[in-house]
Amino acid sequence: ARVxxxxxxxxxxxxxxxxxxxxxxxxxxxxxxxxxFPTKVNLxxxxxxxxxxxxxxxxxxxxxxxxxxxxxxxNHEYLPILGLPEFRSSVSRIALGDDSPAIQENRVGAxxxxxxxxxxxxxxxxxRCFYNGNNNTKTPIYVSAPTWENHGAxxxxxxxxxxxxxxxxxxxxxxxxxxxxxxxxxxxxxxxIFVLHACAHNPTGTDPTQDQWKQIAxxxxxxxxxxxxxxxxxxxASGNLENDxxxxxxxxxxxxxxxxxxxxxxxxGLYNERVGNLTIVSRDTDNLKRVLSQMxxxxxxxxSNPPSQxxxxxxxxxxxxxxxxxxxxxxxxxxxxxxxxxxxxxxKLQALGTPGTWDHITEQIGMFSFTGLNPKQxxxxxxxxxxxxxxxxxxxxxxxxxxxxxxxxxxxHEAVTVVQ
Amino acid sequence: MxxxxxxxxxxWDEEGKTFELHLTGKIKQQLSADPTLxxxxxxxxxxxxxxxxxxxxxxxKRSQAILENRVLGVHTPGFTAAMRLGAELLRHWYDVxxxxxxPVYLSSPCDDSLAGIFQAAGIQDIREYYxxxxxxxDICLDKLLEDLETAPEQSVVVLAASAHCPTGADLxxxxxxxxxxxxxxxxxxxxxxxxxxxxxxxxxERDAWPVQLCASxxxxxxxxxxxxxxxGLYGEAVGHLxxxxxxxxxxxxxxxxxxxxxxxxxSQPSVGxxxxxxxxxxxxAHxxxxxxxxxxxxxxxxxxxxxLRERLRLLGTPGCWDxxxxxxxxxxxxxxxxxxxxxxxxxxxxxxLPSGCLNVSAIxxxxxxxxxxxxHLALTTSL
Numbered sequence: 001a002r003v004x005x006x007x008x009x010x011x012x013x014x015x016x017x018x019x020x021x022x023x024x025x026x027x028x029x030x031x032x033x034x035x036x037f038p039t040k041v042n043l044x045x046x047x048x049x050x051x052x053x054x055x056x057x058x059x060x061x062x063x064x065x066x067x068x069x070x071x072x073x074x075n076h077e078y079l080p081i082l083g084l085p086e087f088r089s090s091v092s093r094i095a096l097g098d099d100s101p102a103i104q105e106n107r108v109g110a111x112x113x114x115x116x117x118x119x120x121x122x123x124x125x126x127x128r129c130f131y132n133g134n135n136n137t138k139t140p141i142y143v144s145a146p147t148w149e150n151h152g153a154x155x156x157x158x159x160x161x162x163x164x165x166x167x168x169x170x171x172x173x174x175x176x177x178x179x180x181x182x183x184x185x186x187x188x189x190x191x192x193i194f195v196l197h198a199c200a201h202n203p204t205g206t207d208p209t210q211d212q213w214k215q216i217a218x219x220x221x222x223x224x225x226x227x228x229x230x231x232x233x234x235x236x237a238s239g240n241l242e243n244d245x246x247x248x249x250x251x252x253x254x255x256x257x258x259x260x261x262x263x264x265x266x267x268x269g270l271y272n273e274r275v276g277n278l279t280i281v282s283r284d285t286d287n288l289k290r291v292l293s294q295m296x297x298x299x300x301x302x303x304s305n306p307p308s309q310x311x312x313x314x315x316x317x318x319x320x321x322x323x324x325x326x327x328x329x330x331x332x333x334x335x336x337x338x339x340x341x342x343x344x345x346x347x348k349l350q351a352l353g354t355p356g357t358w359d360h361i362t363e364q365i366g367m368f369s370f371t372g373l374n375p376k377q378x379x380x381x382x383x384x385x386x387x388x389x390x391x392x393x394x395x396x397x398x399x400x401x402x403x404x405x406x407x408x409x410x411x412x413h414e415a416v417t418v419v420q
Numbered sequence: 421m422x423x424x425x426x427x428x429x430x431x432w433d434e435e436g437k438t439f440e441l442h443l444t445g446k447i448k449q450q451l452s453a454d455p456t457l458x459x460x461x462x463x464x465x466x467x468x469x470x471x472x473x474x475x476x477x478x479x480x481k482r483s484q485a486i487l488e489n490r491v492l493g494v495h496t497p498g499f500t501a502a503m504r505l506g507a508e509l510l511r512h513w514y515d516v517x518x519x520x521x522x523p524v525y526l527s528s529p530c531d532d533s534l535a536g537i538f539q540a541a542g543i544q545d546i547r548e549y550y551x552x553x554x555x556x557x558d559i560c561l562d563k564l565l566e567d568l569e570t571a572p573e574q575s576v577v578v579l580a581a582s583a584h585c586p587t588g589a590d591l592x593x594x595x596x597x598x599x600x601x602x603x604x605x606x607x608x609x610x611x612x613x614x615x616x617x618x619x620x621x622x623x624x625e626r627d628a629w630p631v632q633l634c635a636s637x638x639x640x641x642x643x644x645x646x647x648x649x650x651x652g653l654y655g656e657a658v659g660h661l662x663x664x665x666x667x668x669x670x671x672x673x674x675x676x677x678x679x680x681x682x683x684x685x686x687s688q689p690s691v692g693x694x695x696x697x698x699x700x701x702x703x704x705a706h707x708x709x710x711x712x713x714x715x716x717x718x719x720x721x722x723x724x725x726x727x728l729r730e731r732l733r734l735l736g737t738p739g740c741w742d743x744x745x746x747x748x749x750x751x752x753x754x755x756x757x758x759x760x761x762x763x764x765x766x767x768x769x770x771x772x773l774p775s776g777c778l779n780v781s782a783i784x785x786x787x788x789x790x791x792x793x794x795x796h797l798a799l800t801t802s803l
């Protein structure tokens with residue numbers, strides 16, 4: 001499978017500023033938009049869609065926004081550089097759990113960031129400056145093969161020179177290449193940095209089991225590898241906040257110092273408000289203080305003060321029992337719809353007798369599924385059936401609805417039988 | 421004492437609180453009830469309606485550069501983000517293969533985060549040009565020109581289009597005319613700043629006059645804008661980076677570079693505040709109402725300056741304080757040295773910026789006497 005990280009910009013003579021290659025998923029959306037076919041389907045959407053194919057403003061978000069906009073006492077000053085205090089504490093808590101020993105020991109800190117991307121970038125900048133020596137740009141960064149297509153670019157832009165893949169997706173078995181993963185963990189240079197997907201792996205939807213996570217943690221501890229979690233789907237994967245946080249919390253309980261980049265784009269539907277957080281688990285309070293002071297310097301030269309609107313919505317929701325309860329329901333609604341689409345797609349493919357096994361559709365979790373379709377089959381779907389998906393075979397389950405699922409299932413069946 | 425003198429950032433009202441413009445509050449309510457606003461990712465370059473308006477208020481609607489389609493506007497999460505994006509773009513502006521590392525010229529003094537922003541973008545060679553003269557309590561143009569005369573070609577010069585931070589001293593139109601000629605002759609690249617657009621003259625376009633002068637002279641430039649101050653949207657990070665290019669043929673490549681840089685920094689900007697600004701700037705009735713509120717803020721600042729100057733005169737405070745009322749905008753340089761600034765914070769709990777400058781709007785009816793007295797003491801006590 002292709003590894004989704006962008007390599008450096010190629011030089012071009014005769015032009016002052018080179019044109020960078022377009023990011024694939026956005027081009028896909030462009031092509032879809034231009035397509036006139038009446039029953040076209042976009043399985044490359046980036047945001048959650050309802051069964052009517054519409055975006056969804058979470059009811060709890062509407063309520064929270066109303067409360068905020070009518071609150072006269074609100075202070076309209078710039079947020080502190082590290083962000084809204086009640087946001088930072090409540091989102092770290094939701095990730096690590098109220099009873100987290102690390103929180104109780106005062107060694108958890110947070111930096112409010114511009115979305116998950118911002119959190120990854122701030123974390124990456126810090127690591128480049130202070131991890132494994134000062135300004136060590138040669139520390140290898142390991143990202144899963146495949147991974148979210150922006151991971152490599154973020155770390156490269158932060159100055160790291162050596163981005164490498166770790167084995168992850170096994171195209172033959174359509175599952176996790178656990179043996180390969182472990183062997184990369186054993187053979188990489190000590191102190192390498194690993195970007196791990198806390199749940200709902202993007203793009204494969206394939207997560208390690210709890211037992212596998214335990215083994216991964218063991219090796220990483222022994223080999224002194226740095227853990228950087230990407231946590232963009234809490235609640236959105238299984239419908240349960242605690243379940244989705246299991247891996248992160250397990251690592252913390254094993255005593256790891258780690259970074260966790262959180263995003264609230266999907267689970268709050270706050271895509272364009274850029275609500276993210278970098279949770280920092282440090283070895284002790286003193287260390288944490290020093291880390292946060294450096295984080296502040298980094299943020300100061302990036303965006304200085306983060307935007308408050310989305311952070312207020314999240315903070316209010318997480319700290320008000322009624323709103324919190326409503327939010328959990330809203331998240332479960334989204335997760336349940338995705339689970340339903342998964343089970344229906346698999347059932348239909350099996351009913352059609354589509355060659356191959358389709359268990360992975362329901363074994364995978366979260367927004368994305370790696371169907372296992374090859375590039376030629378994907379091309380067939382796009383060109384002949386006007387069904388848009390990534391050439392990797394990745395589909396976004398949110399693009400499926402009860403109205404289009406038959407068409408999609410039949411088209412996949414066609415693609416698999418006609419194209420090899 | 422209610423934190424009497426955080427005389428540094430953010431404007432306060434008579435109660436010493438930051439306030440939201442009345443219109444801004446209204447628009448926010450409207451937008452929150454608008455069912456057509458969908459929760460979706462924006463493009464990396466941000467809200468189009470906003471970038472169009474932001475570009476127009478910087479260059480003027482009839483700008484040649486806009487007509488010739490050689491302007492790129494990028495919506496950024498705040499002013500610092502706009503500066504950072506500009507700095508990142510400059511690294512490969514002239515040469516795709518070699519990372520340009522300076523020199524960048526910053527005014528002396530300047531906002532203390534500027535150098536760090538360029539350095540974070542990998543540009544290490546940061547230099548100063550003479551700007552504020554303490555004795556004259558004014559800009560010294562001769563020395564400024566001397567410094568820029570020796571700048572290597574393709575140097576980037578960071579200039580405040582208005583509301584210079586931290587001194588509050590802005591170049592006059594005549595001075596701008598001279599500087600633009602130097603820029604042309606020495607082939608320098610201006611990076612203009614509008615951190616508090618509209619708060620000098622109560623008029624967005626008027627504050628942007630220097631940008632228009634440069635553009636009309638065919639000068640390629642970057643301009644970072646913020647709408648936080650003049651819309652009372654402090655927490656909303658409403659910034660914009662304007663790129664005026666020499667040729668329309670360069671537009672696509674600069675755009676794709678900006679897209680690539682943004683994707684690795686923050687992916688896309690936050691939409692909330694930009695929607696408010698775009699709504700106001702696109703609606704003539706809103707525009708008039710907003711203009712009224714901003715004029716009121718500006719007038720209040722001018723009044724404070726006058727009153728403060730008069731109070732210092734009555735106290736017999738040594739020095740000349742004419743510059744207080746000759747300058748406009750939020751900031752003012754009090755001409756205090758480091759020791760005097762420390763005296764103020766330690767003994768009087770009045771906090772100025774390290775350069776001895778203060779934010780005029782943080783002064784109000786309740787703290788004016790105390791502030792004036794404190795400044796008087798700082799200048800007359802032997803330290």
